[in-house]
Amino acid sequence: MNLTALTLALLQLSLYVALAPLLAGWVRKVKARLQNRRGASVLQPYRDIYKLLVKETLVAHTASPLFRAAPYVVFSATWLATSAVPLVSTGLPAAMIADVIVVAGLLALARFFLTLAGMDVGTAFGGMGASREMFISALAEPAMLMAVFTLAMTAHSTNMASVVEYQLAEGTILRPSFLFALSGLILVAIAETGRIPVDNPATHLELTMIHEAMILEYSGRHLALMEWAAQLKLMLYGALIANVFLPWGIAQGSGAGELASGLAAAVVKLGLLGAALAASETALAKMRLFRIPDFLNLALLLALLGLLSYVILEVGA
C-alpha cells in the first residue's frame, strides 16, 4: 500500500482519537441544554483526560499485573478497531487489513480485558459490573453482527470501505432490510456504548452501574485510557451508523478538498447523531437490568428480520 494510503490511515486514526472526546462532550452539552442546564463546556472531556493523566495513579494491593496492563490493551484494541471504519474517506487501506468481523473481534477483545480488569481487584462491584457487561454484550454482539451481515450480504463484501462505496454507487434505494438493520444497529450501539436506557454513564449509584462498576478501581492515567476508549467506542458506532447507512458526503478519493468536505460531512452527521442520542437519553429512563434482555432481543429480532428480508425479498427479486 502506497504512502498516501498510509498517511490516510494515520490521519483517520488520529482524527478518531482526537475527536472522540469532543463527541462525548457535545452529547453532554446538548443533554444539559435539553435539561435546561448550561452544562460544562464541550471541551470538558479533554480537560478531564488531561487531569487524570497528570494525577497520581492508585493500584489496589490485591491487583494483579493484568490490572495494570488492561487499560493499554483496551485502549489500543478499540483504537485499532476504529481504523477500519471509514470516517472521512473510503480509500482506506486499514479496511483491507481488518474487515467488519475483525472490528467486532477487536471490540470483543477490549471488552474481554475490561471485564477481567473489573474482576481483578476482587471487589463485589467489579464482579457485578463484569457479569452484567458480558451478559449484555452476549446478547448485543450477535445482533450487531447480524445487522452488519445484512449490509455485507447486500454489498457482497464485509469490507467496510467497499460497503460504503457500494452504497454510494447504488444511490438511495429504500431497502426494507436496511431499515431493520439500521434500527437494530442503533439499539445495539446504545447497549454497547453503555448509554441510557441500558446503562447510565453518569451514575455511580452502586447497584445500577455497569461500565462504571468495572472501572471503579481505576484512577489516574489508567482511568483516562479507559474513559478515552469508551469515547472512541461511542464515536466508532456513530461513524458506523452515519457513514454506512447515510454515506453521503464521504470522500472517495484522497484529494485534500474531498477529505475536507468528507470531514465536514462526518462532523455534521455525528453531531446530529449525538444530538439525537442526547434527546433520547433525556426522554427515556434507565431500565431494570432484567428488562434489558427484552430490549436486546428486540435488537436481535430486528437484525435477523433485516437479514431474512434481504435473503427472502431482495435476492429473489
Add this chain to the structure above:
Amino acid sequence: MTALLLAVFTPLAGAGVLALTRSLGLAGWINVIVSAATFAASIALARDVAAAGEVAGMTFRVDAFNVYLLALTAFVGMTTSIFSRPYMRHVCQTGRTNARGMRLYHSMYQTFMFTMLLALSTDNLGVLWVAVEGATLATVLLVSLYRTPEAVEAAWKYFILCGVGIALALFGTVLTYFAAQSVLADPAEGLTWSALYTAAPKLEPSIMSLAFVFLLVGYGTKIGLVPMHQWLPDAHSEGPTPMSAVLSGLLLNVALYAVVRLKMLVDGSLAASASPHMAGRLLMGFGLLSFLVAGLFLHRQRDIKRMFSYSSIEHMGLMTFAFGLGGPLATFGALLHMLVHSLTKSAIFVTVGHAAHIAGTQSINNIRGLIRTQPAVGWSLLIAVAAIAGFPPFGIFTSEFLLLTATMKLQPWFTVALLLGLAVAFAGLFRHLHPMVYGPAPEGQKPVPANMIPVAVHLGLVLWLGLSIPGFLARWLDRATELITGGHLL
C-alpha cells in the same frame, strides 16, 4: 485313526481310574494328566486331519468342521482341569463336599469329556444321541454335588428338561432313519451322517422337516435356546465352577454342532421343495429370540455365575442366528465365534470362581473391589468381560464384525435388532461388573491362592485370534464353511 481312538477313549479310561482313586491330591493330578494326554492326542489327530483332509472309519468321521472343535474341547478340558485341581481342593476344605463327592466329581469330569469327544467325532446320529444323553447323565450329578436345596432343584430341572428334550431329539432321529429307509441302499446305514449327506437330496422333505423340528427342539434345549433354556442358568449357577466352565464352553458348542450337522441334511433334502430355507429361518428365529431375551435377562441378575450363563445363552443365540443366516461370511464368523466364545467364557468362569472365593459368595451385591483386593483377578475379569462384550483386539470382535457385516448384506433389517440386543446385553453385563471390580474393597477381604495361568492362556489365544487368524486354522474354518454352505472365502 489311532490318534482319534486315543483322543476319544483316553478320558473313558481316565474316568475308570479316577473312580477307583481314593487319594484326593493324586486324583487331581491324574485328572490333569489324563486331560493333557487327551489334548496331545487331539493335536496328533488334528495333524492327521490336516494331512489327510479327513479321518474316517469305525463309525467315526473327523473332518474340518469337527476337528477344531475336538481340539478346542480337549484344550478347554485340560486348562479347566488345571484350574479345578486347586479350586476343588479349596472347595473340599471349606466342607461343601466330601471325598466321595470328589471321586464322583473327577470320574464324572472325565466321563463328560468322553461323551463330548464321542459326540463330536462320531459319524452316526444314534451314537451322537447316546453321547449327548450321556453328557447329561454325567453332569447331572455334578450339578447337585453340593447337595444344597438349590443345587438339587437345579439338577432336577436340568435332568427333566434335558431328558425330555433329548427324548424329542431321539424321535427326530427315528424319523430321519425312517426317511432314510426308502432311500439308502443299505438301510442299516440309515443313521450314518455321511451316507445321509450324500443321499440328502432324495430324502422325503415332509418327513425331514418334521424330524428337524424334533431335533431342533431337542438339541436346542441343550444349546439353551429360548424358550427351552430355563435349565441352563440354574445348572450353571449351582454346579461347581469348573463344571460351569465346561458346560458353557463345550456342551453348548456340541449341541450346536449337532444341530448344524442336521441342518446340512435338511437343507439338502429341502433344496428342491417349496421352502428351501425352512431350517435356516427356524434357526434365525430361535437365535434372535434367545439373543434378545438373554440380553434382557442380564439386567436383573443377582448371582454372578447366573449372569454369565445368560451371556452364554446370548452368544449361543448369536451363533445360531448366524448359522441360520447362512452364507460363507456369516458361517465363517459363527465357526470362529464358537471357538473364541468357549475360550473366553471358560476363562470368565474360572475367574468368577476365584472372585466368588475372594468374596465368599456368588451374590453380585457382595462381590466388591476385586481390583483392590486381588488385581490379577479383578483385571482378568474386567478384560475377559470386555472381550466377551465384543471389544477388539479380542477375537469375539472379529466374529461379531463378520456377522454384522454379513447380516447387513443379506438381511439388513435384522441388524437393527442385533444392534439393540448388543447394546442391551452390554449394558446388562457392565452395570453389574463395574461395582464388582472397581471401587474400594470391603474390610478384611483377602486374596485367595489363585492360578491365573489358564485364564492368561485363554485370553492370550483370544487376543491372538483377534489380531490375526493363523493360516492352518483359517484353512480349516474355510473348509468347514465350504462343507456347510458350499461357498468359501479364501
Add this chain to the structure above:
Amino acid sequence: MSFESLPVLEQLMLAMAAMALFTSFVLLEQERLVAAIHAFAWQGALVSAVTTLVAASSGLRHLYFSALLTFALKALLIPWMLHRLSRRLELDRYAEPLRRPALVTMAAVALVIFSYWLALPIMHENLIFTRNIVAVSLAVVLIGLLMMVVRQQAVAQVLGFMSMENGLFLAAVSATGGMPLLIELGVAFDVLVAMVLFGIFFFHIRESIDSLDVDRLNRLTETEEDTR
C-alpha cells in the same frame, strides 16, 4: 387298502398299538401312583408285544431280541424299581387328584388328532402294515410330555418321561422296523441309568423339601421383585 383286508396278525398289531395309546390315557388320568405304575408296566408289555408281532410279520430277526429287551426293561425292571422306590418313599398309598381332568383329557385327545394330522403326509410305501402306528407313537410321546406338565408329583413325572420313551420305541419299531442294535442297546442303557439317577434324586429332593411335589421346587426363580 381297507382294514378288513389286513391279515389278522396286523389287525392284532394295530389293536395292541391302540391299547398302548389307551394305557397312556390311563397313565394320564390315574390318580393312584401304584396303579399308574401298573399301567406303565402294561404299556411296556404292549410295546414289546407289538415289537414281537412286527418281528413275526416282517421277519426282522433282531426285533425279537429288542422285544425281549423292552419287556425286561419297560415291563419288569423299571416298574419294579418304581415300586420299590414308592414303597421306600412311603408313597404306595399316595394319590394325586388331577386338576381339571376334563380339560386334560380333551387336550390329550387333541394331541392324538394333531399327531394323526401330522402323520398323514409321511405315510409312504414301506412297512405298509405299520405306518399308521407312527401317529399312535407320536401321540404317546406327546401325551407323555403332557403328563409331565400336568402332574405335580416327581414320580408321576418320571412315569410320563418313561412313557415318552415307550412311544419313541414304538415309533422306531413300527415305522422303521427297529433301529440298529447298537443304538438300541445304547438307548436302553441310557434309560436304565436315567432311572437309577431318578431314584437317587427322589431321595435328594425329599430331604431338601421333604416332599416330592415339584411345584415346591421354586427357589430358583427370578420373578419376584429384586431388592437392589
Add this chain to the structure above:
Amino acid sequence: MTHTGLNAAALAVALALVSSFVSLFTVWSPRLLRVAAMPLFGLAGLAALAAGLVALAQADVATAELPLGLPWLPWRVRLDALSGFFLCVIGVVSAAVGLYGPGYVRGFESGRDSLPALGGFTGLFLASMLMVTLADDAFFFMVSWEMMSLSSYFLVAFHHDIAANRRAAFMYLLMAHIGGMAILLGFGVLASFGDGLAFDAMRGAEPPFGWASAAFALSFIGFGMKAGLVPLHAWLPEAHPAAPSHISALMSGVMLKVAVYGFIRFFFDLIGQFHWQWGVAVLAVGGVSALAGVLYALMQHDLKRLLAYSSVENIGVIFIALGLAILFLSAGHATLGTVAFAAALYHALNHALFKGLLFFGAGAILHSAHESNLDQMGGLLRRMPWTGYFSLVGCLSISALPPFNGFVSEWLLFQSALQVWRLDSGVLRTLIPISAAALALTGALAAACFVKVYGVAFLGQARSRHVRRARPVPYSMRAGQGMLAVLCLALGVFPATFLGLINAVPQQILGRGLNQTLAGGWLWLTPVRPDVASYSAPLVALTLIMLAGLAVWLLGRRSVFRTRRCDAWDCGFAPPTPRMQYTATAFAQPIRRVFGLLFHIEESVENQDDGKPRHRLDISDRTWGLLYLPVARVVEGAARRISYLQSGNVRVYLGWTLVTLLALLWIVS
C-alpha cells in the same frame, strides 16, 4: 514400506506401544512412568507430527499392508493428506502431553491407583488413535476405533474409588459401544454396495440415495456420539473430567477430533456424494450443539466439567462448518465448500490446541491446589503466574478474539456463511443466516464463559485456604503449556501459512484447494475475492502491538513513580473480603435467568439446624430427562416382564417346551 511419512507414522505407533509396555514395569519402580513412559509418549507424538507434516507437504498417497487381520483381508494402511492433517493434530497435543505429563503423574506415584493401568492404557490410547487415522479398511478402522474407546474408558475409570467416576466410565463405554456398532453398520452398508471392506472398494460404491442416507445417518449417529453432539453428548461432560487432566486434554483435544476425522473420511471420502438434506441435518445438529454446549458450560462451576461442555460447543462449531461445506458442495459452489471445509479443519486443529492448553491449566491447578471447583479458587494469577498467563492465552483463543487462532476459523466460517446469497434454494438462504446468528451468539457466550473462568479462577482473591497455598507447578508442566500457548498465537498470527499446509487436504478429498483464499500470499486471507473480504492477521497483530506500545511509551514510562499501592476503593465500603467476591455461579446468574428454560434447575433455600440458611442450586442437563432416563426405564420394564419366563416351576418350563414343539410342528407341516 519405503515412504518416509509412513515410516514415521509406524515409528510413532511403535513408540506409543513401547511406552505402554514400559509402563507395565511401574509395578516395580513407579518413577519409570515419569522418566521413561511419558517421554516415549512425547516422542511418539513428535514422530506422528513429523509423519503428518511429511504427508501434508508431499500431498501424495502411500499405502501398505500389515500381516495382521483377516486371512482374506489383511489390515491395510494408508497415509494421505487427511490422515496426515489429523496425525499432526494428534501429534502436537501428544508431544505437549509428553512434556506436561511427567510432572503431573508424579502426584499419582504415592496414590493407590495402579500406575501400569495409567501408563499402559495411555500409550495404547495414543496408538489406537494413530491407527484410526491410518486405517484403510473397515475392519482395521473398527478395531482401532473400539480399542480407542476401550483404552480411554480404562483411563476414565482410573480414579475408580469415586462412584461418580465409575458411573461416568460405564456411561461412556456404553455409548461408545453403541456408537461403534452404528459406525460398523454404516460401513456394512457401503461394503455391501461396493463389494469389499477395503476403503477403495467403498469409494467405488455408488449406493442409491436411500441407502446412502442410511449409511450417512448411521455414521452421523456413530461419529456424532463419539464427538459429543447434542443430544448424544451426555457421556462427555461426565467422562472427560473424571480422567486425569493430561488424559482429559487428550480426550477433549484429540479424541473428539478423531471422531471428526472419522466423519470426514466416511462422508466426504467414502460416500463421496452430497445432498442438501444431509447438509441441513449436520448444520442443525451442529448449531444446537454449539449453543447448548456453551450455555451448559456457562452454568458449570467445576472447571473440568465446564471445559468438557465447551468441547461440545466447539465440536458443534466444527460441524456447522462441515454442514455448510456439504450444502455448498451439494449446490455446486466448490470454492465456498472448500472454504467451509478448511474452516472446519482449522477449527479442529485450533480446538485441539487451546482445549489441551486449558485442560493443562486445570490440571496444574488441580496439581498444586487440589481444587477443581471454581467457587473455591481465585487469585491464582499471582500464585502461579506462568500457568496464569498461558491459560489467559487459552481463554483468549477459545473466545475467538483476534489475533489468536480461534478467531481465524470463526472468521473463515462467517465468510463462507455470508456467501449464502449465491445459493438458489430460498430455504437454505434463510437457514444459513440463522445458523450464523447462532454462531455469533455462541461466540459471545463463549467469551462470557471464559471471562468467568479466568476472572474467578485466576483473578481476585483466593476463596479457600488450600488455594491460597497454591505453588507454581514444575517447569516441565509449564513447558507443555507454553508450547501450546505459543502455537495458539502462531496459528492466529500466520493463518495463511498454516492454511497453505492444510491446503493439500481439500485438494485430495474435494479435488480443489484454497488457491483463492491464499492468493494474497502469507500476509493475506482472501476467501473469495480480495474486494469481498480480506484479513491480514500479521498486520493486525503488529498494529495492535504498535498502538499499545505507543500508549505505554507515552504514558507508562514517565509516570512509573506516580503509582502507589493502596486498599481497594470499592465505593468506600469496608475493605472487601474474598467472600464478597462474585462467584462463578453469581457471574452466570443473569444468563441463567434469560435462558432458564434450557436447563433443569433445582433451586432451594434450606434452613440448617444451626439456623444458617443454606442456598442450594443444581443445574442438570435436560437431555437426561428427555432421552436417557426414558430409554433406561423401557429396558428395565422389558427386563422385568421377560423375567416371568424364569418362573421357577419346572412344569411351566415343560409346558413351554410342549408349546414350542407343537407350534413348530404346526408351522412346518
